[in-house]
Amino acid sequence: MTTPKLSDQFCxxxxxxxxxxNKSYRPLLEKLGLTYSQYLVMLVLWEQNQLTVSEIGEKLFLDSATLTPLLKRMENAHLIERNRSSKDERHVVVALTESGSNLRHQAARVMDTMVCNLDCPIDELNVLQTRLMQLRNNLIKRL
Amino acid sequence: MTTPKLSDQFCxxxxxxxxxxNKSYRPLLEKLGLTYSQYLVMLVLWEQNQLTVSEIGEKLFLDSATLTPLLKRMENAHLIERNRSSKDERHVVVALTESGSNLRHQAARVMDTMVCNLDCPIDELNVLQTRLMQLRNNLIKRL
DNA sequence: AACTATTAAATCGCTTGCTATTAAATAGTT
DNA sequence: AACTATTTAATAGCAAGCGATTTAATAGTT
Incomplete structure (x- = not known):
């Protein structure tokens, strides 16, 4: 009866x-012992080590309910350390371990493979990315 | 050291x-007693009633490991019925119930709200959608 | 007919993501 | 100082989503 609306098709x-x-990343990241979400945390920490849980959450649009168990798994895998801040004991500071820091080199190959798999000119990816971020911000504004 | 690569930012x-x-859909769909994934199943069934699990899976890019429990929840909510096909007992045919079928009218309002929340010209959504589908197909091709 | 291969769905065990709630620490107020 | 409000993580319980495996039915082969 009703034609499917564009928003549905778009979403x-x-x-x-x-x-x-996710399916494309999985086998690549498996070799590093990471899931995609964990990989995102690593990207954030490689850029800036020593962040609190909520700072990571702001960057990734996730909250502690998601991050706490995820970070615990990463701690168990010796990728990161979690320590209460002495200045403000409410904060938990997340820091890379030696091996977590070193994983950075192997990650470069993952990125290259994904660029290849996407098979799309960089310029176009750039445009798409910008548009998506606009849409994301529009949605968040109205929450 | 290494600059963050574009593909990661894009993904x-x-x-x-x-x-x-998802956050934007949630409160809207909650009123209909649906999750976003369940809503996608409903969209598929509203368009064509009586589909097997794998037919739904092909349309949504999901497999039975995801769909079976999801469909069971929808069955418990009396949105759909699941019945083994008599022609081939391996197939489970999913069909809308009366109330599942009727939910379609309320769904129209959800779509309108999402279009509003996205706050983006239709043309642009169209372009984006096409590009995304290309990328999706590229990735799937290389799996 | 019997045996093997394939197919469809279901199941198991895991990670992610969410809402709602709780616990603990700090900030702000009277 | 005591009391309240706010903030940060953590927790509980739920729904997805996936890889790997299992079960049952059908197809294909000898």
Whole structure:
């Protein structure tokens, strides 16, 4: 009866693309012992070591309910350390371990492979990325 | 040391946009007693009733490990019925119930709200959608 | 007919992500 | 100083999503 509305098709395009992205990343990251979410945390920490849980959450749009168990798994895997801040004991500071820091070199190959798998000119990816971030911010504004 | 690569930023843009989409859909769909994934199943069934689990899976890029428990929850909520096909007992045919079918009218309002929340010209959404589907297909091709 | 291969769905064990709530520490106020 | 409000993590309980495996039905082969 009703024609499927564009928003649904658009949102589904994002949904299904992310499923494919995850499937594409999985075998690459498995070799590093990382999931995609954990990889995102590593990217953040490689850029700036020593961040609190909520600072990581702001960058990744996740909250402690998601991050705490995820970070504990990463701690168990000796990728990071978690320590209460002495200045403010409410904060937990997350820091890379030696091996977590070293993993950075192997990660470069993952990025290259993904660029290859996406098979899309960099310029276009740039444009898409900008548009997506705009949409993301629009949605967040209205929450 | 290494500069953060574009592909990661691009994939993260998709990832974080989907998080926002889910957060935006949640309160709207809650009123209909649906999650976003369940809503996608409903969209598929509203378009064509009576599909097997694997047919739904092909359309949504999901497999039975994800769909079976999801469909069971929808069955418990009396949105759908699941029945083994008599022609081939390996197939489970999923069909809308009366109330599942009727939910379609309320869903129209959800779509309108999402279009509003995205706050983006239709043309641009169209372009984005096409590009995303291309990328998705590229990734799937290389799996 | 019997045996093997394939197919469809379900199941197991795991990680992610969410809402709602709780616990503990700090900030702000009277 | 005592009391309240706010902030930060952590926790509980739930729904997805996935890889790997299992079960049952059908197809194909000898």
């Amino acid at each position: 589904f395009a994002i949904y299904s693309t992310l499923l494919a992205i | 993260f843009a998709i990832y974080s946009t989907l998080l926002a989409i």
